[in-house]
Amino acid sequence: MALKTTAFLVTLNLLFFTFVTSEPLPEATCSINGLKWGMCAGVLNDLLHGVLVGTPSTSPCCDLFYGLVELEAAVCVCKAIKANVLGVGLNASASLSLLLNHCEKEVPSGFQCA
Numbered sequence: 527m528a529l530k531t532t533a534f535l536v537t538l539n540l541l542f543f544t545f546v547t548s549e550p551l552p553e554a555t556c557s558i559n560g561l562k563w564g565m566c567a568g569v570l571n572d573l574l575h576g577v578l579v580g581t582p583s584t585s586p587c588c589d590l591f592y593g594l595v596e597l598e599a600a601v602c603v604c605k606a607i608k609a610n611v612l613g614v615g616l617n618a619s620a621s622l623s624l625l626l627n628h629c630e631k632e633v634p635s636g637f638q639c640a
Contacts, residue, residue: 556602562590563611566603566625570612573624588629599631604639 566587591599603622606612612621618639626633 556590556594556598556605562586563606563609566590566606567612569628570616570621570625573628574621585629587625591626591629591631594631596626596631597634597637599626599629600633600637600639607639 565585569585569587590602594602600622603612603625604618607616607618607621612625622639623633
């Protein structure tokens with residue numbers, strides 16, 4: 527009898543811990559908040575004019591990419607370009623590459639802002 531009870535409790539515990547540990551972890555996401563992305567507009571403008579060449583990538587703009595993988599970061603920049611938060615008439619691929627490279631991220635191979 528004790529063996530059946532122990533086996534039942536072990537099975538119940540395994541089942542319980544499986545459900546508890548199978549929850550997905552919260553993912554980092556980007557938001558298109560004009561005030562936050564305004565910092566990136568200034569950084570991008572400086573990059574386009576060669577002002578920030580060789581400077582470290584520690585800026586509030588780069589903090590927007592914290593916890594994002596390259597693909598997520600690229601999608602965020604594309605959203606900001608489409609929302610016209612970074613500036614008017616930007617070359618999407620050049621802006622994407624400059625900003626991500628500055629923030630130590632790479633544009634995923636074959637990725638294009640659609």
